[in-house]
Amino acid sequence: MTQSPRAASISLQGIQKRYPDGTEAVRGLSLDVRAGELVVLIGPSGCGKSTVLRMINRLIEPTAGRITLGDEDVTDVDPVRLRRRIGYVIQNVGLFPHQTVRANVATVPGLLRWPKNQTRARVDELLDLVGLDPAQFGGRYPHELSGGQRQRVGVARALAADPVVLLMDEPFSAVDPIVRARLQEEFLRLQAEVRKTIVLVTHDLDEAVRLGDRIAVLSEGGHLEQYDTPAALLGAPATPFVREFVGADRGIRRLAVTPLDRESLEPVPGDAAADLPTVALDGSAYDALAVLLTSGRDQLVVTDAGRPVGALSRQRLLDLGRPTS
Ligand SMILES: Nc1ncnc2c1ncn2[C@@H]1O[C@H](COP(=O)(O)OP(=O)(O)OP(=O)(O)O)[C@@H](O)[C@H]1O
Numbered sequence: 001m002t003q004s005p006r007a008a009s010i011s012l013q014g015i016q017k018r019y020p021d022g023t024e025a026v027r028g029l030s031l032d033v034r035a036g037e038l039v040v041l042i043g044p045s046g047c048g049k050s051t052v053l054r055m056i057n058r059l060i061e062p063t064a065g066r067i068t069l070g071d072e073d074v075t076d077v078d079p080v081r082l083r084r085r086i087g088y089v090i091q092n093v094g095l096f097p098h099q100t101v102r103a104n105v106a107t108v109p110g111l112l113r114w115p116k117n118q119t120r121a122r123v124d125e126l127l128d129l130v131g132l133d134p135a136q137f138g139g140r141y142p143h144e145l146s147g148g149q150r151q152r153v154g155v156a157r158a159l160a161a162d163p164v165v166l167l168m169d170e171p172f173s174a175v176d177p178i179v180r181a182r183l184q185e186e187f188l189r190l191q192a193e194v195r196k197t198i199v200l201v202t203h204d205l206d207e208a209v210r211l212g213d214r215i216a217v218l219s220e221g222g223h224l225e226q227y228d229t230p231a232a233l234l235g236a237p238a239t240p241f242v243r244e245f246v247g248a249d250r251g252i253r254r255l256a257v258t259p260l261d262r263e264s265l266e267p268v269p270g271d272a273a274a275d276l277p278t279v280a281l282d283g284s285a286y287d288a289l290a291v292l293l294t295s296g297r298d299q300l301v302v303t304d305a306g307r308p309v310g311a312l313s314r315q316r317l318l319d320l321g322r323p324t325s
Helices: 049-056 079-084 101-105 107-111 116-129 147-159 177-194 205-211 230-235 240-246 250-256 271-275 285-295 314-321
Strands: 010-018 024-033 038-042 064-069 086-090 165-169 197-202 214-219 223-228 278-280 299-304 307-313
Touching: 010 049, 024 049, 024 064, 024 223, 038 049, 038 205, 049 064, 049 165, 049 197, 079 086, 086 147, 101 107, 101 116, 101 147, 107 116, 116 147, 116 177, 147 165, 147 177, 177 205, 197 205, 205 230, 205 250, 214 230, 214 240, 223 230, 223 240, 230 240, 230 250, 250 285, 250 314, 278 285, 285 299, 285 314, 307 314
Parallel strands: 038 197, 038 214, 086 165, 165 197, 278 299
Antiparallel strands: 010 024, 010 064, 214 223, 299 307
16 A cells, blocks of 8 residues: 555644633643554543644644644644645534535635636545545535535545645544444545545544554543554553443454454364355454354354465454453
């Protein structure tokens, strides 16, 4: 996968935010996000997630600390210009109701005075990319779309001017769980293509685990409890706060992010193999458990391109999900 040169790293260094009424929303957070990485901020309500996100595009000015995008200190950049380089997607999308889908997606290219034909081509490309046929949807108004379609338009609009960073605040929480799961899946495919640096805020641990390259768990005051990959977070919570936050079912969640690598497999049992249920090697330990539960068997065969490459017993699978601390 090639990394887009149009993605910038983000570095937060000791950022603080005290609101005028004295509320200390963020007391000193340092966090680095690599270019092209998708980082999820998660934590209880009021811990400062949205405040952190909005400090990155300077919708909120930090009281102290430094934020850099690539080599550039964001406080040195005019905030309006800065926001044109940073896509921002929020829960209820905020599409302009009296503008068509095309006009909505073209907002930032319009501000940047791109030539009309370049904008038009870019808008159609983006609508395609988010799974909306430009011919069918381009001329519609937001109220003529479903919630999931509006969300896709919001993502297309945020990506329109090829931003170096995408900030997303609860982007999928306004739609029902089924649409949400589909949007998440599509979004991962989209990210594999565009490889933007993304900071996404959510309340939903499953969403964090599914989407995040790394997850930052915050507690009150924007205190960073742990910053790790989903598997490491679920496997070894660093603090009692994180342990409680990820919950007793973290073993099950961990299975979903545990690949079936060849080293963890057992030998294929000679004669019995033909009889056993199978799961593909590119699935997760969670998929394997689902196959075992559905089939009622104690063992399954793992296949690669249809060929058996190993086996997994129920016990072995349970061991894969067992946290290490
Ligand atoms: N404009 C403001 N003035 C004063 N306090 C504020 C302001 N905006 C947010 N806060 C407070 O700052 C803290 C952090 O708020 P923030 O919205 O960043 O949290 P959050 O983690 O995003 O919450 P949620 O998950 O509920 O959206 C909260 O205590 C909130 O009440």
